[in-house]
Amino acid sequence: MKLPETAYTAQPWRIHELAPDFAIEDVWALPPQGDAGELPRLVSAIFGNNFPEGAPLVVRFLWNARWKIGKLFGWDEASHGLGASAPSLRDRLPDELRGISTEPEIDIQPFSTVYYLDDEFAAEMANRTVHTVMHLGWIPDGKGAYHGQMTVLVKPNGRLGSIYLAGIAPLRRFLVYPALLRRIDRQWHKQASS
Template sequence: MTTQTPIRNRPLPSGVYSGRPWRIHEITEDFDLEDVWALPVQGGADDFPRFVEALMSGDDRDFPAAYRFLFAVRWALGRMLGTDEDEHGLGRRVASLRDRLPDNLRDHPAPERDTSPFQPLYLTDREYAAEIANRTMHGVLHLAWVEDATAPDGYSAQMSVLVRPNGLFGDVYMRFIKPFRYLVVYPALLRTVGRRWETARGMGRCDVSSLSR
């Protein structure tokens, strides 16, 4: 039986992201750090790629109804207002950050998920990054595997969100959605991420035990 890692209900100080030598810093100098969150995910030194795979392979139905409803409304408004049209996306309104990747990161492609609006940038043994762009902003999702003395196996996961708003409209939009992110999006996301990882770890332990018989 496993015990899920406790969920932190407040973002972390910005220094836990900006003070570390993450590779993402090399391509996001003109982005602002929006949030840093401790994910309820712990593991060993070699577990990060498996965590990313577990996160990306999940079904959106894992999320609570309130979370799915909020995003359904968000995408409906996007269609109504035209904020998500191709002309505002990556390679159109803004250039993809893939163009900024140094050669030694281009050699670390990240897994893709057809249903995700995010486009992957890279995956290493300690970092994953993906991007999204629309009429309101250009955003980056960054996952990191951090040494953690309080974690039983020595590592825990963090998630950072970076944004570059598109002018005044983008600034107003980001301010408007912030309460919804904190009240609905992040709590649901953290719980679901934690459950997906516990499920993946449980399956891994079952596989190992079956091989040892």
């Protein structure tokens, strides 16, 4: 379910201090609910199980189309990536986060981990169109359970980036996210039964 921006801004996330110059693109409630300490399971439900090959057909199609278009126009060349045209948010980490940041035990390509805490995870990627951050939060519901929340933060790269984000917004909101949310929920329950 899509959430208002305040669902993200009202939380005391560490990402606020690291990415104040990024715009909030989307905030979504994620279907999984669980116990404290299950953020790694959520990260695995999102990135695990052979993504994007294991993703729903519409997501695979759009994902592959995006990378083919990016290759054609040179959007994803290393000269447009993290550390080249976009400094990594890891460069902004305060000392206390540098010491405890860990990588997930799964491959999250094309993203790179910014940090991984008990209740939040941030990963980033950059290309010619945009520098984006996926933030996952694991939020207590006040009744003893926790639920996931995903926020997508963006910094468009010039006019091309703004046009790109506007062009893909309907696809992302009406096709990609609903399909991914169903997949995340299935993966969450599959992990619970194994």
